[in-house]
Amino acid sequence: MDREFAYSYNNYVKYGNGWKDMNPISKLTIAVCLGISSCVIQRWQFGVVLCIIGTLMAVYTKIFRKYLRSLLAIAIPLLLLTTILRQLQYAHTPGFTPLFNLLGWQWYKEPFIMSMNVAWYIIGFSSVLLNYFLNTEMKDLMLALENRGVTHVASYIMLSSMQSIIDMKKSADTILESQKARGIETDGNLIVRMKAFFPTLGPILLSAMSGTEEKAIAMDARAFSHEGGHTYLRVLRPVPVWEYILDALAVLVMIGSIAYAVLRAMQRI
Amino acid sequence: MAFIELKNVSYKYPYTKEFALQNLSCSFEKGKFYGIIGENGGGKTTLCNLIRGLIPHFYLGKLTGECLIEGKDIRDWDTAELSSKIGYVFQNPFTQISGIKSTVFEEVAIGLENLGVPKDEMIERVINVCEQLDIGHLIKNNPNELSGGQRQRVAFASIIAMDTETLVIDEPTSQLDPEGTENVFKIINTLKHSNKTIILVEHKIDLIAEFCDEILVMEDGTVAFAGPTHEVLTKRELLQHEASIPEVAKFGLAMEDAGKHLSSIPVTMDEAYRLVKERKGR
Ligand SMILES: Nc1ncnc2c1ncn2[C@@H]1O[C@H](COP(=O)(O)OP(=O)(O)O)[C@@H](O)[C@H]1O
Ligand SMILES: [Mg+2]
Numbered sequence: 164m165d166r167e168f169a170y171s172y173n174n175y176v177k178y179g180n181g182w183k184d185m186n187p188i189s190k191l192t193i194a195v196c197l198g199i200s201s202c203v204i205q206r207w208q209f210g211v212v213l214c215i216i217g218t219l220m221a222v223y224t225k226i227f228r229k230y231l232r233s234l235l236a237i238a239i240p241l242l243l244l245t246t247i248l249r250q251l252q253y254a255h256t257p258g259f260t261p262l263f264n265l266l267g268w269q270w271y272k273e274p275f276i277m278s279m280n281v282a283w284y285i286i287g288f289s290s291v292l293l294n295y296f297l298n299t300e301m302k303d304l305m306l307a308l309e310n311r312g313v314t315h316v317a318s319y320i321m322l323s324s325m326q327s328i329i330d331m332k333k334s335a336d337t338i339l340e341s342q343k344a345r346g347i348e349t350d351g352n353l354i355v356r357m358k359a360f361f362p363t364l365g366p367i368l369l370s371a372m373s374g375t376e377e378k379a380i381a382m383d384a385r386a387f388s389h390e391g392g393h394t395y396l397r398v399l400r401p402v403p404v405w406e407y408i409l410d411a412l413a414v415l416v417m418i419g420s421i422a423y424a425v426l427r428a429m430q431r432i
Numbered sequence: 433m434a435f436i437e438l439k440n441v442s443y444k445y446p447y448t449k450e451f452a453l454q455n456l457s458c459s460f461e462k463g464k465f466y467g468i469i470g471e472n473g474g475g476k477t478t479l480c481n482l483i484r485g486l487i488p489h490f491y492l493g494k495l496t497g498e499c500l501i502e503g504k505d506i507r508d509w510d511t512a513e514l515s516s517k518i519g520y521v522f523q524n525p526f527t528q529i530s531g532i533k534s535t536v537f538e539e540v541a542i543g544l545e546n547l548g549v550p551k552d553e554m555i556e557r558v559i560n561v562c563e564q565l566d567i568g569h570l571i572k573n574n575p576n577e578l579s580g581g582q583r584q585r586v587a588f589a590s591i592i593a594m595d596t597e598t599l600v601i602d603e604p605t606s607q608l609d610p611e612g613t614e615n616v617f618k619i620i621n622t623l624k625h626s627n628k629t630i631i632l633v634e635h636k637i638d639l640i641a642e643f644c645d646e647i648l649v650m651e652d653g654t655v656a657f658a659g660p661t662h663e664v665l666t667k668r669e670l671l672q673h674e675a676s677i678p679e680v681a682k683f684g685l686a687m688e689d690a691g692k693h694l695s696s697i698p699v700t701m702d703e704a705y706r707l708v709k710e711r712k713g714r
Contacts, residue, residue, distance in 0.1 A: 164559070164562060164568030164571060165568075165572065166559070168537070168571060169537060169555060169558070169559050169571060172537070172555055173552075302533075302534065315546075318532075319530075319532055322531070322532040323530070323531045323532050326531035326532065326576060327531070330531075330576070374526075374527050377522070377524060377527035378527050378530075378531065380486060380490060380522070381522060381527055381528045381529075381530070381587075382530060383486075383490070383511060384484075384515060384519070384520045384521075384528075385515075385542045385546055385590060385591075385594070386512065386515040386543050386546040386547050387515075387546055388511065388512040388515070389512045389515060389516055389546050389548075391548065392548030393545060393546060393548055394544070394545055394548050394549055394550060394551055394554065395545055395551070396538055396541045396544075396551065396555070398551070
């Protein structure tokens with residue numbers, strides 16, 4: 164047996180990178196505050212800065228590939244859609260500064276900036292949240308919440324639902340595989356795949372549901388409802404002061420952004 | 433007074449017509465090792481569910497008769513309290529993994545977390561149990577990706593780690609190969625010497641014969657035979673029942689039929705060897 168591994172549970176939960184090792188709730192506070200700031204400011208400059216920071220973070224925390232894949236899936240359609248829609252919307256509005264001419268289609272500067280503002284506030288927001296979710300294990304978040312008084316029942320429901328989704332995906336794959344083996348077409352266009360997939364839903368849901376009763380009993384056998392003191396094998400590091408300072412800064416940024424947005428709105432009136 | 437005492441117990445699962453237990457009476461004493469055998473559907477698992485209080489607290493249905501644990505009616509027990517007193521290893525290994533832990537080590541520790549065992553002690557206990565159950569090499573694995581046999585051992589370990597005074601174990605070896613089975617029985621043997629009360633449902637009759645102090649044979653929801661191992665396993669009537677008796681006991685009975693009596697009917701290999709040798713020497 165790997166005793167070193169066993170005794171590593173004596174230490175606090177540690178991943179070895181500063182951002183990932185932060186308390187999930189401190190991290191969430193920062194991510195949410197910056198995300199909200201991006202949404203209320205709605206300036207492309209802010210979004211771009213957030214996105215640059217987020218991307219550097221993703222490189223530092225070694226999640227860059229996953230991060231980039233998800234971010235591009237959001238950013239590319241968003242950028243294309245908003246720019247084109249805004250140009251079409253304001254195509255015949257007089258008084259805008261011409262930007263360039265694309266094969267006879269005149270683009271203007273002001274609608275272009277409007278579209279950039281919209282697209283980048285969403286991209287900035289996504290970048291921050293992706294950094295959060297790709298760098299936070301759900302079990303750590305639940306553990307942090309339990310430390311703050313959330314019951315272990317809530318935590319169990321959350322975590323086991325996530326596992327059931329994984330299990331359901333697994334059984335769907337198994338069923339699809341066996342359908343394939345029996346010569347039923349499972350690859351191809353969307354309709355073919357739908358046709359193969361829908362009949363599997365029944366058995367998948369049934370097997371997921373029939374397991375829950377026995378699971379509940381099995382958890383009961385592990386003294387799940389035992390009262391009086393719960394201890395933890397995995398323990399999160401006590402929150403250091405600097406995390407509180409970072410959280411406070413993030414809250415300040417958010418308050419500043421809200422103030423800025425309010426002032427801007429008042430000026431317009 | 434017996435530790436567990438059942439008198440004229442009948443039970444019907446919800447929405448079923450047939451009784452799963454019928455007019456069953458039996459008792460279990462502290463510190464003894466009981467084996468329960470009998471045909472499939474005979475009510476062995478249902479009896480375990482009752483002793484552990486899942487009936488009537490979890491499975492509703494209709495329960496009549498008296499079922500006392502330490503003199504207190506099962507209906508009056510709090511299930512949380514029972515869970516720290518009576519450990520229960522279930523028959524189906526697939527539903528015994530919590531689904532909320534990402535390593536086997538954490539999985540085995542769940543019961544201890546719930547019981548509030550201090551962390552240092554928790555780690556030591558989990559290490560010991562994993563070594564005992566020969567799952568030391570699995571501690572880093574994801575429990576949701578184990579095979580049936582591995583799950584069965586992990587589930588078994590999780591319950592043993594809780595160190596309850598009483599253990600109810602329902603077919604712990606159904607998914608195991610001969611080697612794994614022998615291993616589980618080694619553990620059961622060490623548990624036996626730790627003065628625990630053990631109630632074991634198992635089909636492998638030779639193993640039952642070797643380890644158990646007393647045996648209950650279940651049939652159609654009731655106890656057909658009960659008593660000390662040797663007494664029960666050498667009963668001729670058992671030959672007519674579907675419950676199996678050890679091959680060596682059948683051999684002893686056949687010798688008797690042929691007029692070549694051994695001095696007693698053996699139930700284990702060692703015993704048979706000794707008796708045959710003794711007969712030769714006569
Ligand atoms: N959860 C259940 N709901 C309804 N009927 C059940 C349930 N479990 C077992 N039974 C029925 O109770 C009877 C006894 O089953 P069981 O106790 O599982 O037998 P054994 O463990 O000896 O194979 C069987 O007829 C079975 O169909
Ligand atoms: Mg059974």
